[in-house]
Amino acid sequence: MESADGQRGRDGGAPRRSPLDLIMNQIRRKRTASDRKPLGRFLSRDRMGIPEDGEAEGREERGPGSGVVEAAAESECDAGWGRVCVFLQRLGKKADSRSLGLAHCDLTATDLLETATLLQFLPQLEELDVSWNDLIGGSLSALTCYLQHVGGVRALRLCSCRLNADDVTTLGEALGCLPLLEVLDLSWNGGVGGGALQGLLGKLPPPLRELHLVACQLTAADASVLGGMLCDLSRLCVLDVSCNPRLSQEVDAGGFVSLASSLSHAASLTTLRLQACGLQPDSLEALGGSLRCLPSLRELDLSSNKSLSGGLSRLTLHLAHLTHLQSLDLHLCCLTHTDLQALIQVLPSLTALTDLDVSSNKEVGGVACPLVSALPLTQMRRLPLNSCSLNQESFTSLALALPYLCSVDVSWCKVVGGHLVLLLDALQPSVILELRLSSCDLTTDDLRHLAAVCRRGSLSSLRLLDLSYNGSVGADGWSALLAAGGLGSLQELDLSLRPSTSAPCSAWLPALLGALPRLPALTRLALRRWTLGSRDRKQLNHSLRKRSVLLEWDAPKKDAASSLKATNQESPEE
DSSP: OOOOOHHHHHOOOOOOOOHHHHHHHHHHHHGGGOOOOTTHHOOOOOOOOOOHHHHHHHHHOOOHHHHHHHHHHHHHHHHHHHHHHHHHHHHTTOOOOEEOOTTTOOOOOHHHHHHHHHHHTTTOEEEEEOOOHHHHHHHHHHTTGGGGTTTTTTTOOTTTTTOOOHHHHHHHHHHHGGOOEEEEEOTTTTTTTTTTGGGTTTTSSSSSOOEOOOTTTTOOOHHHHHEEEEETTTTTEEEEEETTTTSSSGGGHHHHHHHHHHGGOTTTEEEEEOEEETOOOOHHHHHHHHTOOOTOOOOEOOOOOGTTTTTTTTHHHHHHTOOTTEEOTTTTOOHHHHHHHHHHHHHGTTTTEEEEEOOOOOOHHHHHHHHHHHGGGGOOOOOOOTTTTOOOHHHHHHHTTTTGGGGEEETTTTTGTTTTHHHHHTOOOTTTOEEEEEESSSOOOHHHHHHHHHHTTTTTTTTEOOOOOOOSOOHHHHHHHHOOOOOTOOOEOOOOOOTTTTEOTTTTHHHHHHGGGGTTTTEEETTTTTEOOOOHHHHHHHHHSSOEEEEOOOOOGGGTOOOOOOTTOOOOOO
């Protein structure tokens, strides 16, 4: 016999509702049509949603099929985002709708194509980075064909991808799809130089603010092309063409001269980096003429240009116009005494200077005293003088600037050994962040003085301490320093010995083990060339087993192929 409910159903009566339907209806009656949301998407795996009264009325007005289309589109979007998440998870990356970072992922051409097909599901993407994937060179078109889906991208980074001339041309043709692009980085792609840069001429979007072409094997002809680009980039703030030694060749032919003169069109430029570009005195003269047109320049890097030795005066005549210059880098330029005198003459005009790097210039040791006196000391933050052949007088004059410096580097200056107390007494607590004393012939007494300063709390803000290559320090010195405390902010500590030496550290290892709990911020500990027994290694490993500390030491020969597990890592010997 059939039930009454079943009979009513066949006769046209209302069918029996499930308990879930009754609950849903009670909830709906308590909510207004304006604030309803499809509760079904919390209950359904496919997130299709359960239609409600207010939604149904709207769908009737739009047509019977519109609701199905919207639901299908939403489902497709969710499925696409799921594909993005799965792809990134496979590469060990986290999904972010605004940033797609795939650097150092060993991507292949196939992976690049898959990445490109996922761009349609990232309409809010602002940063795209596929750097350091050298297997995608020659196949960049697989990516550029899909860039129209991410027109809001503001930063595109393609460093070290082995791009060739065809890739650069393809990229130039696709840049029109990125009208908001502000950062373009093609560094470490040798194929960009030698004429391929022509493919970007006239293609760079006007809003571009940063252009990085480091180590691209740019030639003098490329310098002319780059000069042509600058004429259309009035908003450019950062130009980095470092490590292109052929860039300034054939100055008389107009290559670098064209680039230097075109800088006058980039009046917004704040950072200009020409490190290791083979600059010569004639190059400096061409560059100097444009400096007066760069009133906003704050960073100028001319380091590692040894050929400009003897010609710095051609540039210093124009430096006085850079009233906002904050950083000037001239390290490793083989500066002569005449060069340094010309620099000293202009330093009083650089009233905004906070960072001057003349390190690795041996002649600096003879003029350090007038150099320091010419600086705006109260605002100086960095004045590295490593490898400057400092003498006793110049080392003493450095003490005038130390109270204001957040970074002190006198590495490879042997005069420091036995006189470290002069430097330490001038340091100011809460100001000094980095102290580099590598290969300074430090003594045990020097380390005892350093320990006393630590106990007083004068190095409580220190983040980096480099005491490497000071093998003359005895075990008592290392123990005194490590037992002193007062280094709670220290992040990096380097106690390594020279590559050609070795010594046991068992005498001061207990002091190190006792110090580790008082170094909560430590992320890197270098102990290269110190020999440890198996028991000592186990103790050190045990002390760091729950710490994210990069431990750099030399593994025994029998364990050279193995590495520490968890957070500790062994780095190969230098």
